[in-house]
Amino acid sequence: MAKKRKAREPVAKIRTYLKYGFANTRIESYYCPRCRHLLNAGPDYQPRYCDQCGQRVVFDKVIWKEPETIGYVERRYRV
């Protein structure tokens, strides 16, 4: 069944996460414009609806960026 809500663009936010436990990586993430749920979207897959609130989202204008390594965490094993 088609939903009649208007499609909206997702909200982009830069976030960083630790890749492999030591590489600070900066990626752009996309959130639902309605309920701010993190959308599981990437260059190869974009959901058509938010799986939390059912908001229709369009990724047509999104320019996907490569994740960027911005630094490494020093290991602090030494006492």
Ligand SMILES: [Zn+2]
């Ligand atoms: Zn939502």
